[in-house]
Amino acid sequence: MNTTIHFNDSKHCCNTDINTPFVEFQHVHKSYLVHQQPIKIIEDFNLKIFEGEFIAIVGSSGCGKSTLLRLLAGLDQEFEGQIQIESKNIHQVRNDCAVVFQEHRLFPWLNVEQNIELGILNKNISKVEKKQRIQQSIISIGLQGFEKAYPHQLSGGMAQRVSIARSLITQPKIFLLDEPFGALDALTRHQMQQELLRIHTQEKITTIFITHDVEEAVSLADRVIILKPHPGCIEQIVSIDLPRPRNRIHPELNQLKEHIFQKLTHHLN
Numbered sequence: 001m002n003t004t005i006h007f008n009d010s011k012h013c014c015n016t017d018i019n020t021p022f023v024e025f026q027h028v029h030k031s032y033l034v035h036q037q038p039i040k041i042i043e044d045f046n047l048k049i050f051e052g053e054f055i056a057i058v059g060s061s062g063c064g065k066s067t068l069l070r071l072l073a074g075l076d077q078e079f080e081g082q083i084q085i086e087s088k089n090i091h092q093v094r095n096d097c098a099v100v101f102q103e104h105r106l107f108p109w110l111n112v113e114q115n116i117e118l119g120i121l122n123k124n125i126s127k128v129e130k131k132q133r134i135q136q137s138i139i140s141i142g143l144q145g146f147e148k149a150y151p152h153q154l155s156g157g158m159a160q161r162v163s164i165a166r167s168l169i170t171q172p173k174i175f176l177l178d179e180p181f182g183a184l185d186a187l188t189r190h191q192m193q194q195e196l197l198r199i200h201t202q203e204k205i206t207t208i209f210i211t212h213d214v215e216e217a218v219s220l221a222d223r224v225i226i227l228k229p230h231p232g233c234i235e236q237i238v239s240i241d242l243p244r245p246r247n248r249i250h251p252e253l254n255q256l257k258e259h260i261f262q263k264l265t266h267h268l269n
Contacts, residue, residue: 021048056221064232098167157188
């Protein structure tokens, strides 16, 4: 099968699709005060993301990957530039953005059902609909029979599935994942990657995924954003025009992995 690999220069970092972007970062700058001195974390970040896209962001520690997610979710509103969702500027915490972190962050005194219910605790819906949504979420992540189990009774992969279900039960427009599989063993990680792809295919949620794992990025994403550190800015965007599910030993996928890895490591030399 003939496929095309695009390596897009960072000066032209935005998708050239003529459709209106679902998410847009416009000249975003972010600094923190350290010992009363401003330290620039993100510099002139520009990116258009289109509805239903799966975007992976890769870069070394400290290049601002997690900060970008916090800004998009409205958890941090101290920045320069503009961030828009559906052409509207972000001014507050976004209820239509779901965030999953590397740690599952489940409440140990609540069981699986109760942890998932937290996602819709303040929703103005009936008890019957709440129960239906919770059950559907449990089925969707394959944890039937574990409804009454507590976090300490779950494996790492199972706990992370509950965390994902708690996020998705809110029916978000944007799914933000900050290295969600980083602490998992290789086999469980692969299983969770396949589960995430299944959810993305089924729900068509715009997904932004942070990872240090280059193979994970090229296996999952439509586009991979490579960030340079200190301060974080886009070095290159790689569009991956390979059909899913992707063969991880495919020569073109290996070519992509090698290219991205070289871009990431040359800053360390």
